[in-house]
Amino acid sequence: MDLHVIWFVLIVVLFIGFFFLEGFDYGVGGLLPFLSQEDRDRSQILRTITPVWDGNEVWMITAGGALFASFPHVYATMFSTFYLALFLMLLALILRGVAFEFRGRREGRSWRRFWESCIVFGSVVPAILWGVAVTDLLRGLPIDASMVYTGGFFDLLSLYSVLGGLTFLFVFLFHGAAFLTLRLSEPRLVARARKLGRTVGGIAILLFVLCLWLTYVQTDLFTRPLAVIAILGAAVAFVLANLLLARAKDCGSFILSALAIALTTAAFFAGLFPRLMVSSLDPAYSLTITNASSSPYTLSIMTVVACIFVPIVLIYQIWAYHLFRGRITQKDAEDEY
Amino acid sequence: MDALLLSRWQFAITTVYHFLFVPVTLGLSIFVALLETCYVRTKRPAWKAACQKLVKFFGTLFVINFSMGVVTGIVQEFHFGMNWSEYSRFMGDIFGAPLALEALTAFFLESTMLGVWLFGWNRLSEKAHCLAIWLVAFASNLSAFWILVANSFMQHPVGYVLRNGRAEMSDFLALVTNPYVVGEYSHTFFSGMATAGFVVLAVSAWKVLHDAASRAAFRQSLMAGALFMFVGFLGAAGSGHLHTQYLAASNPMKLASMEALWETEDPAPFAIVASIDEQAHKNTSELKVPALFSFMLYNQPSGAVQGINDLQAAQESQYGPGDYRPDVTGLFWSFRFMVGIGGVMILLALAVFLLTWKGDPLRFPLLLRAIPWLLPLVYVVNSCGWYIAEAGRQPWIVVGLQKTADAVSPNLTGADVSLTMIVFTVVYLALAIVALGLAFRYIKHTAIPFEGRA
Known part of the structure; x- marks a missing residue:
C-alpha cells in the first residue's frame, strides 16, 4: 500500500484513540457540576479519570506529532489557521491539567470549587473547539496557493461550525456519563450519571441530526460512499447507545458510544480523503x-517506528486500565498517594 | 511590535518557563526511583517505613513539578505550528520525526506509568511498583533525548538534503547520532541531576533545621541529595567542557560570542570580565588570562580561535549581506554566570555531603539556613545555559539553512500574538505561585518520623 495512505490511516487511528479516550475525560469533566454538589462525591467522580487522563491526552500529542512528521504542511497550515482557537484550547488544557493535580491538595470549599471550575472549563472548551475544527475542515477554509490561511478567527465560526462544536460537546458528555455508570460504585451516583446521560444524549441526538443535515448541505461528505456508511453507522450506534443506557445496559451503551465516536471520526476523514485540509x-x-506529505524516506522510517510502538503502547495502556479496573469507592477517593 | 518579535518572546517565555520544571523531572524521577529501590531492598523495618514515606514525599513534589512541565510541554509542541508555520514547512520532514518519536516511545510510557505508580501502591507488588517509577525515569530522560535530537538539528544540521524547496531527511541514523546531541544530551542529563539534587538538598536542609521529629529521616536525604547534586554538577561541568571544545568545530560563531572574542587570536586569551561594545565590534576594556581560552579548547596553550569579526565576514561571503552576530553581551555574561555559579555549586555539594557524612549537620546551622535561599540560583544557571544554546544560533533558526525571521507564520498579526503572549505569561506566573505555595505547604506539614540511623 502507498505510504501516504498508510499514514493517513495512522492519523485516523490516532484521532480515534484520542476522541474515544479523551472523549470520556472531557465528558466526565463537563458533567462534574451536575452530578453532585457534595465534595466527597466529586472526589470519587474525578478519581475515575485521574490515573489515566494524562495517558489519554498523549493520544492528542501523538496525533499532533505524527501529523508534524508525516504531513508537515498540514501541521503548519492547520495550527497557524486555528491560532486563537488553539490558544484557547491550550489555556483550557493547562488549567485542566494542573487542576487535576492541585484540587485534592487542599481542603476548603472555595479552593476545591475553583479547580473544579477549571476542570469544567478545561473539558468543555476543547470538546467544543474540536467540533468546530472538524466541521470547518469538512466545509473548507480560505487557504491560498501557498497553503496559508487568509481568514481571521471569526471566519472559523459559522452556524455549521458552532453546531459541530455543540454536537461534539454533547456526544462527549454522553460518552462520559456512560463511562461513569461503569466506574462509579455508589448506586445513587450511578443512577444520577445515567439520568444525566439520557438528558445530554437526547440533546446530542438532536444536534447530531441537525449537524448531519448541514453536513449534507454544506460539504461534499455525502458524495463519498465510505463516509456515508460510517456516518450513518455512527448515528445508528449513538441512538442505540442512548436506548441501552435508558435500559441500564451500561456496558453496551458505553461500547456503542465509543463505536459512534470512532465511526464519526472515520467518516470525517473518509469525507476528506485524499485531502486533509480543504481550500474554499x-x-x-x-x-x-501527496502535496502536504513528508518525503518517502521519512515516511518509511516513521512507518517502521509506528508499527513497532503503537502496539506496545496499546498493550501497556490496556494493562494500566486493567490494573485500575473495578468501581471507584469512597475509600479509593480518600486514599492519598 | 510585530508578530515575529512577539512570537520570539512568546516562545522564549514558554521555553524558559518549561525548563524550570523539566530538569527537576529528569533528575528527581531518577532520585525517587533510587530511593524506592532502597525501600524495596532494605531489611531494616524502621528504615523501610521511613524510606517509603520519603519516597512518597519526594514523589509528591515530583508530581506537582511534573504536572507543570506537562502542561507547558504541550504549548511548546503546538507553538511550532501556530507561530512558526514556515519553519514547520521547511523543516517538518526532519523535525517532526523526533517529536513524534518522543510521544510514541517516551511520553506515552512516562504518563501511563506515572499514573500506575501514583495510584498503584496497593495494586502492585513492591518490585513491580518500583519498576513503574524506573520506567517513568527512563521515559522522561528518553523524551529529553528526542527533543534534543530535534534541537541539535537546529544547532548543527546533519543527515539532510535540500530538495523540493525544503530540507528533507536523508539519513535518520546521522540525525540521531549527531555529535551535537551527545554534548547537549549529556549536559542536560547531568543538569537534571544537579537541579533535582539541589531541590532535595534545599528541602532536606529546611526539614533538618525546622522539623525536629523528621530530622533523622531528612538527614539521610540531605546526604543523598548532596551526593546526587555533586555528581550532577560535576557531570555538567565535564560535559559542558567537552561540548565547548566541540563548538570550536561545529559552531565557532557561538563560541566566539560566548567569549566576546572579536578578532582571531593564536593563542587566544580568556576574558574573565569585559566591557563589550557591540556597535564598535570590540571590547573597550577586559581582564584576561593569556592563552587560557586556547588551552580550554585544545588542551595546550596554543591554537587559533576564530574571532567574531572574521566569522562575520566569512558568513557574509557565504550567505550574502546581513548581520550574523548573536547577542554577544548576553552570551558572554550568561556563560560566565553559568560556569561561575556551577563551579561554586560543586564545592557546596561536596561540602554538605562530607559534613553530613562525618557528623551531625546541625553543627552548621548557618549553612543549612542558607541552602534554600541559594536554590533559585540553579534555575538561573539552567536558563543561562539555554540562553547560550538558543540565542547563540541567532539569526538562524536552523544554522545555515533558515533564518528566524523567515520562519514565522505569515498569517499572524501583532495583536494576535500580543494577546496570547500576555495571557500565557500571566497564567504561567499565577500557576507558578500556586504550585510553589502548594509545595511549601506540603513540605512544611509532612512529618516523617524515624528513629536512629539507616
Missing part, C-alpha cells in the same frame, strides 16, 4: 496526502 478558494489549493 480553489480545490487545487487543498492540502492532500
